[in-house]
Amino acid sequence: MDPGSFTALKIERQGRVLKVYFNSPSTLNAIDHTLHSDLVRFFTEVAVDPDTDVVILSGAGRAFSAGGDFEYIQRMIDQPALFNDSLVEAKRLIFSLLDCPKPIIAKVNGHAIGLGATIALFCDLAFVSTEAKIADPHVRIGFVAGDGGAAIWPHLIGHARAKEYLLTGRPLTAVEAERLGLINRAVPPTELDAVVDDFVAELLKNPVRAVQWTKLSVNVGLKQTVSAVLDASIAYEALSNLTKDHREAVSAALEKREPRFTGN
Numbered sequence: 001m002d003p004g005s006f007t008a009l010k011i012e013r014q015g016r017v018l019k020v021y022f023n024s025p026s027t028l029n030a031i032d033h034t035l036h037s038d039l040v041r042f043f044t045e046v047a048v049d050p051d052t053d054v055v056i057l058s059g060a061g062r063a064f065s066a067g068g069d070f071e072y073i074q075r076m077i078d079q080p081a082l083f084n085d086s087l088v089e090a091k092r093l094i095f096s097l098l099d100c101p102k103p104i105i106a107k108v109n110g111h112a113i114g115l116g117a118t119i120a121l122f123c124d125l126a127f128v129s130t131e132a133k134i135a136d137p138h139v140r141i142g143f144v145a146g147d148g149g150a151a152i153w154p155h156l157i158g159h160a161r162a163k164e165y166l167l168t169g170r171p172l173t174a175v176e177a178e179r180l181g182l183i184n185r186a187v188p189p190t191e192l193d194a195v196v197d198d199f200v201a202e203l204l205k206n207p208v209r210a211v212q213w214t215k216l217s218v219n220v221g222l223k224q225t226v227s228a229v230l231d232a233s234i235a236y237e238a239l240s241n242l243t244k245d246h247r248e249a250v251s252a253a254l255e256k257r258e259p260r261f262t263g264n
Contacts, residue, residue: 003018022035029063117134126185128183142247
């Protein structure tokens with residue numbers, strides 16, 4: 001794997017640990033086509049990288065990821081074929097992450113929103129700054145949480161709690177997320193690096209294959225859940241991409257005004 005071949009990711013090696021950063025701080029690491037594609041390729045390639053035992057995923061700057069880039073979302077409204085391609089890639093993204101045998105730790109240094117939250121929650125562990133919020137506000141822009149949120153939130157915190165947050169788009173603080181079991185630990189920002197590094201050091205003391213195969217064993221049940229949900233949720237997301245309310249929400253976001261929904 002060539003770390004320099006990724007456009008939207010910054011990759012640093014520290015021994016047998018790869019530190020990977022969403023690398024668009026000026027957009028709060030909003031996810032566009034380039035970052036989306038880089039992530040799929042990264043998780044696929046690191047799975048067979050003989051020099052890596054652990055991956056730490058974080059965001060450059062003050063956010064983990066603000067979720068989908070609105071200009072990219074507008075392009076997908078204007079070009080449905082582009083959106084269809086992104087949905088195929090969305091499924092590859094989730095399964096490449098789950099099938100990677102290397103433990104992947106989300107070091108959530110700032111807000112994780114939408115797909116950013118989905119990626120963090122699908123990582124094997126999530127350590128989150130107490131200054132960060134987590135939310136999946138797909139519904140607020142007339143979208144279905146089809147890229148994995150409808151699968152991972154109920155899996156982690158149960159259906160009733162998941163619906164409370166997915167149907168409203170309401171954000172959680174890191175402390176609330178830890179209390180509900182959505183994340184592993186809420187950590188003061190000044191301690192986040194040390195807490196993650198200490199956990200990684202503990203992880204590296206164990207036999208590599210035992211760790212990897214235990215991760216894959218635990219993920220068997222999660223993959224069954226995702227397989228049962230993802231095709232349907234992606235199909236519903238594709239339908240929501242065609243609605244007037246979604247187009248209005250994206251236009252309002254780009255124009256920095258309140259949306260006017262009509263139920264269509």
